[in-house]
Amino acid sequence: MDQNRNYRGRSEFKPYPIRNPEEPGGNFRSLNENDTVGPPPSYAPYLASDTDILKAAEIMTTYIYGESSNDNDKEIQCDLLTEDGGHEIDPTRLSYKERIRWHLKEFCYKTSSHGIPMLGQAPNTAYRIVWILLLSGCAFTFVYQAIAVVDKYYRMDKITDIQLKFDTAPFPAITLCNLNPYRDSKIRDEESINKILSVFKKMMKKAAGAADLEELEHAVEEGKFSLKLNRKRRETESKGSFEPANSVCNCEDDECEADAPKIPTDSDQMCICAFDRLTHDAWPCHPRELWLNTTCQHCDDHKFCQKRSKTGERHNAPCLCEKGESFCMMYDRVAKILNLWEFFGSSFDYNAEVSDEETEALGFGNMTDEVAIVTKAKENIIFAMSALSEQQRRAMSQAKHNLIHKCSFNGKPCDIDKDFAIISDPTFGNCFTFNYNRSDFKSSLRAGPMYGLRVMLFVNASDYLPTSEAVGVRLTIHDKDEFPFPDTFGYSAPTGYISSFGMRMKKMSRLPAPYGDCIAEGATSNYVYKGYTYSTEGCYRTCFQQLIIDRCGCGDPRFPSIGHHQHCQVFNKEHRKKAHGHASLIGALGLTVTPTCFTRTALNTNRPCIMGLAPYEFKQVGVTDGSNGPISVAWLRPFFHHDNTHPSFPGTCLEQSTHELGDIHGSFKCRCQQPCNQTIYTMSYSEAIWPSQSLNITLGTCEEEPEICNEQYQENAAMLEVFYEALNFETLTESEAYGVVKMLADFGGQLGLWSGVSFMTCCEFVCLGCELLYMVIMHHWKKYKFKKHEEDNNFQ
Known part of the structure; x- marks a missing residue:
C-alpha cells in the first residue's frame, strides 16, 4: 500500500497505529500528543500487506463501533478489511439492505448458471449491458419454448399400438334365435294377440290391391302368407303319402269333414283324418273311436295299407x-300324431272384436304399405307380450331342444342342456347362448369350421306367426360379459343352407381421462342390462328408456324397464297415445288459423303449456287482438299437421318422443362413451345349399324317404358354422404420446440450451429465494419486536 494514499478524501498523512511491544498481546494503540509524528519506527509495518491483517481484524471486531477512540481508527479498520480480498465477511454484522446486496452478489459469483457470473464480474457498464441483453434474450426464448412444451403435454396426445399376436384366442359367446319370436299355436289363445292379428288381417286385406286379393285370400286360408317359401312342389301326385292327423271336424253320423286350421276347444270336436302333406287333402275323416289300431300285412310307398295282402308279400x-x-x-305308434292346426300354423282366422279405441291405440291409422303394416304389427306384439310374465313368454316361444337338435364344438358333441343358456329378447323371444359361463374358458384348437361351433337348428316354419316375414335363425357373436343385442348386431341365416361365419378378433384398450373419454370398467349406475358389462349400445338404450319414462310415464317394451316403472300397455291410450291436443294447438284453444277474436292476455296465459309441446314445429300464426287488431304471435305454433279426414288426430307419446329425439345415438341428451376395454369380432360370411342329396340324417320324427326328409330340412332347418379364420388376433392399445417424463426431459433440455441450468442450479435459486425470504421475515419480525418493546417501555 502507498503511504501517501489519501484516506476518505483527506490530504494529510495519517500514520498507522503504533504497536507497543511492551503491552500484553502487542495491542495497537492510538497516537497521542506526546508521540512523534514522522516516519514509523523500524519495528512498525509500513504497508497493510506487511501487517498481520487477520490478527488486526480479529482485534478490531472485539470492539463495538462506539469504542473507537477517534475516527481515524474506524477508517483504518474498514480499510484493512477491504484490502483483504481473501477475508470472508460475516454477513450477520451487516445492515439489512447490505446483507441482501451481499447475498445477491455472492450468488452471482458462485452460481453454476451460465451468464450470471459474467454479469456479476463485468468490469464496466458496456459489458453489463451486453450480458443483460444476452440473458434476457435467452430467458425469453426459454419461456417461449417452455410454453410450447407445456402446451404439448396438456394436449394429452395418444398413440395407438397395433400388434398381431399369434396365440390362442378365446372363443366368444354365440347367441342363437329363431326369426319367429313366438309359436303361433301357443300364442293365438292370448286375447291381446288375437286382437292385434285381427286388425292386422283387416289392414293387410285393405292394403292388398284388387288384382292380388284372391291370391292373398288363398294364402290366408292356408296360413302361409308370411311363410310362402315358393318351393317347387312335387310334380306328380303319385309321390304323395298318407299319415294320420288330428283335426277339428264337422261330423254327420260317421262321416266327418275336416276344419283343419281351426284350433279345437273341446276334445269332442276332434277326429282323425288321413292327411297328405303334398296336396293338403284330409280325407277320409272319422271320429277317433271308429279308427282301429291294428297290423296290416302290406303297405305301399304311399303308406296306403291293406289288412290282407293280395300279392302274397307280408310286412306286418x-x-x-x-x-x-x-x-x-x-x-307309427311311437311317433306323435300330427295336429293339423299346428301344421297349417296361423290361418289368419282371427275375428276377435276390437273396439275403435283399441284399433286407434294400435297405431295402424291409414297405412296402405304392407311392409309398414307388418312392422307396426310386430311392434304391437312386443307391447302385448311385455304385459305377460317372463315365464309365460318363455312358454310361448320355442324351447331349447325344439330349436337346437345337433351341436359340436372342437369336433366333439355339445351338451345342449349345459352349454346353452336361455335369454329372453323382446324381438326374437327365446334365444340361447353358447359359451355363456364366464368361468369356463373355451378356445378353438385350430382354425377352420371343423374346430369351431357347428349346430343344426330346426325352426318349425309351419308354426310361424303371420308377422314373421322370413324363415331362418338369428346369430349374434359377442363377448360373454356383454348383452348380445340380436336385433342390432345379429346376422340372419336362412333355412336350407349351411351358413359359415368366419371370425377375426380385435382387442381394444383405450386410455381413460384425461387422455380419452371411456368408461374404465363395469357399468354405469343406471344401466338397465343388469349382470352385464357396460356397452355403448346398452348406454344409449338406457338413456332413451329414461327419456321415454320421463315423458310418457311408462317404458318402451323393447328395452328393460327402469326401477318400478311399467312398460307402456298396448291398448292404453294414456301410455301409447298421450293426447296433447286436437289437430293443432289452435283447435285446442278454440281458435282457427284464420284471424279470430282472442285477446293477447288469454293467449299468454296458455303460453307455458303451449311452449312445452311439439318443440319441433315452429310457425307464425295470425291472431286477432280484440283491442289492437291483427297481430303476429311468433311463438304460437300448431302441434300437428291438420288432416281433413282426421280432425281430431292425437299425437302418440312414444312415436312423438322417438320422432323428436330422432337418432338417439346422435342426440345431445344421450352421452355414451366407449368402454376402455372392448373385444370386437369382424365377420366374413359364406353359404351353400344344405342338405345335399347324399346326406341321410334323422331329425325329429321324419322317417320318410331321404329326398322327402331333405325337403323338410330345407324348409325348416339350418346348419351354422362359427369358427376362427386364423389363430391370431389384433390388439389395439392406446398409450400416452407425451407423458410427464418426456415433458421434464424437454423442459430440462431447453433450460440447459438457453440458460445452462440444471436441476442443481434450480436448487441454488430455490435456496437463494429461501434465504432472502428468511431475511425479510426476520427483519420485519425483529422490527416488530423492537417496536413493541419500545411501546411497552413508554407505557411503563
Missing part, C-alpha cells in the same frame, strides 16, 4: 284302419 306293419277295414294307412 302297424296301421290304422277305418271301421269295415275299407281304408288303412301306416301308423
